[in-house]
Amino acid sequence: MTTINDVARAAGVSPATVSRVFNGGRVTAERAERVRKTAAELGFSPNRVARSLRMQRASVIGLIIPDIENPFFTSLARGVEDAAQQTNLSVVLCNTDEDVDKERRYLEIAAAEQMAGVIVAAASRNRTDLSVLEGRGMPVVAVDRRPRGASVDAVMVDNQHGGEEATAHLLRSGYRRIACIAGPEGASTSDDRLAGYRAVMRDHLRETDGGALPPEYVRHADFRVEGGRSAMRDLLALPAPPDAVFVANNLMTVGALQALREAGTEPPRTGVLSFGDVPWASLVRPPLSTVQLPSYDLGWTAAGLLQERIAGTERPLQTVVLRTALQVRESTSGPGAQGGAARD
Amino acid sequence: MTTINDVARAAGVSPATVSRVFNGGRVTAERAERVRKTAAELGFSPNRVARSLRMQRASVIGLIIPDIENPFFTSLARGVEDAAQQTNLSVVLCNTDEDVDKERRYLEIAAAEQMAGVIVAAASRNRTDLSVLEGRGMPVVAVDRRPRGASVDAVMVDNQHGGEEATAHLLRSGYRRIACIAGPEGASTSDDRLAGYRAVMRDHLRETDGGALPPEYVRHADFRVEGGRSAMRDLLALPAPPDAVFVANNLMTVGALQALREAGTEPPRTGVLSFGDVPWASLVRPPLSTVQLPSYDLGWTAAGLLQERIAGTERPLQTVVLRTALQVRESTSGPGAQGGAARD
DNA sequence: GTGAAAGCGCTAACAC
DNA sequence: GTGTTAGCGCTTTCAC
Numbered sequence: 001m002t003t004i005n006d007v008a009r010a011a012g013v014s015p016a017t018v019s020r021v022f023n024g025g026r027v028t029a030e031r032a033e034r035v036r037k038t039a040a041e042l043g044f045s046p047n048r049v050a051r052s053l054r055m056q057r058a059s060v061i062g063l064i065i066p067d068i069e070n071p072f073f074t075s076l077a078r079g080v081e082d083a084a085q086q087t088n089l090s091v092v093l094c095n096t097d098e099d100v101d102k103e104r105r106y107l108e109i110a111a112a113e114q115m116a117g118v119i120v121a122a123a124s125r126n127r128t129d130l131s132v133l134e135g136r137g138m139p140v141v142a143v144d145r146r147p148r149g150a151s152v153d154a155v156m157v158d159n160q161h162g163g164e165e166a167t168a169h170l171l172r173s174g175y176r177r178i179a180c181i182a183g184p185e186g187a188s189t190s191d192d193r194l195a196g197y198r199a200v201m202r203d204h205l206r207e208t209d210g211g212a213l214p215p216e217y218v219r220h221a222d223f224r225v226e227g228g229r230s231a232m233r234d235l236l237a238l239p240a241p242p243d244a245v246f247v248a249n250n251l252m253t254v255g256a257l258q259a260l261r262e263a264g265t266e267p268p269r270t271g272v273l274s275f276g277d278v279p280w281a282s283l284v285r286p287p288l289s290t291v292q293l294p295s296y297d298l299g300w301t302a303a304g305l306l307q308e309r310i311a312g313t314e315r316p317l318q319t320v321v322l323r324t325a326l327q328v329r330e331s332t333s334g335p336g337a338q339g340g341a342a343r344d
Numbered sequence: 345m346t347t348i349n350d351v352a353r354a355a356g357v358s359p360a361t362v363s364r365v366f367n368g369g370r371v372t373a374e375r376a377e378r379v380r381k382t383a384a385e386l387g388f389s390p391n392r393v394a395r396s397l398r399m400q401r402a403s404v405i406g407l408i409i410p411d412i413e414n415p416f417f418t419s420l421a422r423g424v425e426d427a428a429q430q431t432n433l434s435v436v437l438c439n440t441d442e443d444v445d446k447e448r449r450y451l452e453i454a455a456a457e458q459m460a461g462v463i464v465a466a467a468s469r470n471r472t473d474l475s476v477l478e479g480r481g482m483p484v485v486a487v488d489r490r491p492r493g494a495s496v497d498a499v500m501v502d503n504q505h506g507g508e509e510a511t512a513h514l515l516r517s518g519y520r521r522i523a524c525i526a527g528p529e530g531a532s533t534s535d536d537r538l539a540g541y542r543a544v545m546r547d548h549l550r551e552t553d554g555g556a557l558p559p560e561y562v563r564h565a566d567f568r569v570e571g572g573r574s575a576m577r578d579l580l581a582l583p584a585p586p587d588a589v590f591v592a593n594n595l596m597t598v599g600a601l602q603a604l605r606e607a608g609t610e611p612p613r614t615g616v617l618s619f620g621d622v623p624w625a626s627l628v629r630p631p632l633s634t635v636q637l638p639s640y641d642l643g644w645t646a647a648g649l650l651q652e653r654i655a656g657t658e659r660p661l662q663t664v665v666l667r668t669a670l671q672v673r674e675s676t677s678g679p680g681a682q683g684g685a686a687r688d
Numbered sequence: 689g690t691g692a693a694a695g696c697g698c699t700a701a702c703a704c
Numbered sequence: 705g706t707g708t709t710a711g712c713g714c715t716t717t718c719a720c
Contacts, residue, residue, distance in 0.1 A: 001480070003697055014707045019699055026705060048456045049396045050697030053712050058393065060457075068421070068437075074413050077439070090453050092436035093412075095421070109434050112392045113404075136345065347713055358691045363715055370689060394713030397696050 002044040011038040022046055052114055060090050061306060062110040063299075064103060064120040068095040072250075072276060072295045073121065076143065079299025080119055087307055089116060100127045107132045117306045119299075122147045125188065139309035143302040145189070146319070153309065154319040155302045159189050162291045162324035163196020166246050166273050169289070169326055171204055174334040175244035175271045179217040181231045181256060182248045187223070193248045193275055194218065217242060221252055228252025232259035243335050244271030250278045253288070267331035275324075286330035294322040346388040355382040366390055396458060404434050405650060406454040407643075408447060408464040412439040416620060416639045417465065420487065423643025424463055431651055433460060444471045451476045461650045463643075466491045469532065483653035487646040489532070490663070497653065498663040499646045503533050506635045506668035507540020510590050510617050513633070513670055515548055518678040519588035519615045523561040525575045525600060526592045531567070537592045537619055538562065561586060565596055572596025576603035587679050588615030594622045597632070611675035619668075631673035638666040 008015040011034050020027050021035045038044075052058040063080050065073040081091050092115075096103040103123045110118050111132050117139035122128035128147040133140050142154040170178050180197045183190025201213050216238060221227030228247060232255065235242055247253040253274035260270055267286055275291045301320055308315075330337075352359040355378050364371050365379045382388075396402040407424050409417045425435050436459075440447035447467045454462045455476050461483035466472035472491040477484050486498040514522050524541045527534025545557050560582060565571030572591060576599065579586055591597040597618035604614055611630055618634045645664055652659075674681075 001697095004699095005697080015697090016699080016707060016709095017705085020706090023699080025699095028705065031705090045452070045456055047397075047458070047697050048453075049393060049402065049458050050712090051699075052393045053391075053397050053696090053714090054698045054700085056712070068412060069415060069418050071413060074439075077412070078441075081439075090450075093439070095418075095425075095437070108389070109392075112389055114391070114393050345713095348715095349713080359714080360691060360693095360716080361689085364690090367715080369715095372689065375689090391713050394696090395715075397698090397712090398714045398716085400696070 001047070002042045003047065004044070007035065007039045007042055007044050010042060011035045056114060057116050058114050059088060060092055060113070060115050061303075061310075062094055062106070062115045062118040062120075063091050064094045064096060064106050064110075064118060066096050066098045066103075066121055066123045068093070072293060075295035076121070076299035079296040079301075080303045081299075083300045083303035083307070089307070089310075096123045098123050100124050103128060104132075111136055111138065116310050117141070119143055119302045119306055121145060139306055141302045141306045141309070143298055151317060153302075153305045153317055155298050155305065156319060156321050157189070157293055157298065158321045158323050159192035160196040160199075162275060162293075163193035163246070163248075164200050165196075165324065165326045166193075166275065166291050167197045167200040169328065170244045170246060170271055170273055170332060171200070173244075173268075173271060173332050174336065175332075176210075177217070177240060177242045177244070178271075179219070179235050179242035179245045180248065181228055181235075181245060181252055182218060182220050183223045183252075185220050190220075190223070190248050197246055214240075221255075223249050223252060225251050225255040225258075228255025229259045230255075232256040233263075236260075236263050242270070244273070244332070246273050246275070248275050250274055250276040250290075253278055268333035268337045269335060271332045271335070273332050289329045289332040290327045292325045292327045294324065297322055345391070346386045347391065348388070351379065351383045351386055351388050354386060355379045400458065401460050402458050403432060404436055404457070404459050405647075405654075406438060406450070406457075406459045406462040406464075407435050408438045408440060408450050408454075408462060410440050410442045410447075410465055410467045412437070416637060419639035420465070420643035423640040423645075424647045425643075427644045427647030427651070433651070433654075440467045442467050444468050447472060448476075455480055455482065460654050461485070463487055463646045463650055465489060483650055485646045485650045485653075487642055495661060497649045497661055499642050499649065500663060500665050501533070501637055501642065502665045502667050503536035504540040504543075506619060506637075507537035507590070507592075508544050509540075509668065509670050510537075510619065510635050511541045511544040513672065514588045514590060514615055514617060514676060515544070517588075517612075517615060517676050518680065519676075520554075521561070521584060521586045521588070522615075523563070523579050523586035523589045524592065525572055525579075525589060525596055526562060526564050527567045527596075529564050534567070534592050541590055558584075565599075567593050567595060569595050569599040569602075572599025573603045574599075576600040577607075580604075580607050586614070588617070588676070590617050590619070592619050594618055594620040594634075597622055612677035612681045613679060615676040615679070617676050630675050633673045633676040634671045636669040636671045638668065641666055 004015045004018045008018045013031060017027055018035050021032050061084060063077055067073055077093060084091050094106040100123050118133055119141045121144045125145055125147055130140055130147060130150045140152040142152050146154040180194060182194040205211060205213060219231040219234060221231040245256060247256050260266060273289045276293050277290055278288055348359045348362045352362045357375060361371055362379050365376050405428060407421055411417055421437060428435050438450040444467050462477055463485045465488045469489055469492055474484055474491060474494045484496045486496050490498040524538060526538040549557060563575040563578060565575040589600060591600050604610060618632055620637050621634055622632055
């Protein structure tokens with residue numbers, strides 16, 4: 001393997017000069033050119049391991065995510081990668097599989113490998129422990145969820161706003177008996193979405209003297225397909241079944257659609273609005289209205305914050321909140337629509 | 345950060361001894377115990393960067409895959425990870441997004457980081473160039489696809505056998521006019537699957553004096569949903585439409601199912617057999633018969649071969665071929681079945 | 689079995 | 705601007 005010394009000798013300069021050429025130090029143009037040329041001839045590329053040891057920091061950032069198969073996180077990962085490439089950082093992906101132990105191992109590796117920084121979408125808000133990294137002063141940015149007690153920058157989604165927007169849209173489309181299939185009680189992402197739903201429904205009912213929100217219109221499930229399915233079944237079995245449903249995540253939406261089909265009805269007669277894009281959305285008929293999550297931007301923004309920290313910028317901890325975007329398609333065209341275009 | 349020297353001083357031994365304790369060298373039990381204890385007290389963990397520099401090799405292997413969103417590759421990744429953990433290697437995942445340039449960058453990083461080895465599912469059989477790694481003598485294992493001209497160990501799938509098994513099963517179930525929706529001409533995975541189909545069909549037709557295989561029963565598409573859909577439409581429009589179809593990949597199967605539904609028919613009346621698991625298979629009714637790909641084992645086996653190479657085992661290059669497994673479900677119960685259990 | 693010492697390839701402080 | 709030099713934390717001879 002060619003080293004910096006080989007290049008220096010061949011080019012008739014000192015190793016330091018070669019290093020400067022490759023790191024933007026001050027070198028006269030003529031010498032720099034000569035160095036670059038010999039380096040190319042010798043096929044030299046700097047040894048990143050030696051550099052990391054010397055600099056006490058690698059030019060790699062870790063991205064720790066709980067579920068590599070979830071399109072939300074892969075899109076987020078792409079945002080991180082694209083942003084990182086701008087400053088020649090490479091990204092290594094670690095999949096924790098929602099497992100806190102596995103996550104801890106990866107956090108330790110990140111520390112031991114002296115990665116430049118870590119972006120983490122925590123496996124658990126309560127049990128994820130970032131102290132391994134914080135102890136070493138390693139830059140960390142939390143994304144999507146911020147573990148309790150962690151003093152780190154964060155990039156989050158405005159879930160409550162998303163819930164409000166979704167519910168308001170359903171009302172505008174003419175639905176009145178709007179139910180909500182929420183996630184597990186205590187999951188903050190779901191709680192916030194539900195809060196948005198409640199706020200808008202309450203306002204609407206007050207304005208129209210519609211009474212109180214029937215408590216049975218809110219059902220908690222487990223964020224998975226089966227949970228959505230049985231929640232929807234329960235809703236359809238009510239004396240006054242809802243004419244629309246706001247589902248707090250993508251997988252539960254899939255289940256809700258199954259239940260609707262089993263019951264012989266379909267959107268948009270019963271409106272369905274999904275929080276987050278549904279995987280293989282193309283397979284779903286009619287096309288689904290969704291609250292789009294800014295997954296790519298989440299990653300991009302997190303990487304930006306991280307790079308500021310890596311560069312040593314001193315500033316107070318900061319939390320960036322990104323908004324969702326309502327994507328109106330046919331599944332919420334209104335209770336009387338014939339599956340045509342939306343009219344929102 | 346605590347270093348090996350800190351531990352040595354605190355334990356009253358030399359750094360060399362501490363190193364030996366952590367690397368399985370010969371140390372008296374009593375001293376080893378003392379070292380381990382002080383190390384724990386001081387919160388010491390070996391600096392992997394320094395170790396890599398000294399050993400000229402990192403304890404990380406790279407896994408380079410073309411599509412992180414494809415369940416096939418995530419499952420493969422899990423196989424690699426599980427195998428790697430047995431020898432304390434960590435895995436970093438690199439997603440090339442089917443982009444040969446991006447792939448090249450990752451290969452260079454793997455070289456510069458002096459990773460212990462690389463497992464690569466090539467983005468392209470023709471244009472993927474592993475010479476960066478081969479030049480440095482870095483252990484490499486190709487998986488799923490072997491780039492032409494590369495002298496590396498490989499772990500592949502027996503696609504032809506899978507095609508044979510699938511076709512034979514359809515015949516046994518009572519289907520006679522069996523079509524095949526293949527992938528793009530020239531894609532070796534698809535070609536092999538198609539070859540299996542052809543071989544079995546030819547034998548069957550010869551035995552039963554059934555004449556030649558109608559050429560219009562073989563359609564090439566692009567491995568994507570839309571391609572499968574229009575291929576299936578074409579098949580259904582034939583004067584003698586097939587009564588079963590063998591689809592050469594999962595996404596095209598999704599399209600084929602859509603086309604069948606549009607045409608007012610469904611499996612198992614028209615048999616459908618998919619090569620590879622269909623994403624969100626739970627959404628598909630009736631349950632699909634599939635040729636299961638050994639994705640996890642592919643990863644596990646590749647990691648095993650790689651570790652042998654890393655350990656320095658000298659042996660000729662080797663290609664391991666893993667078999668597929670037929671998973672019979674209801675979509676191939678036979679042309680007369682009522683959607684009941686399979687009878688294969 | 690143990691310790692002293694060299695050195696992996698690089699960068700940064702310092703002297704010129 | 706440039707070269708000399710020290711040293712990042714570790715493993716591994718080589719003596720003992």
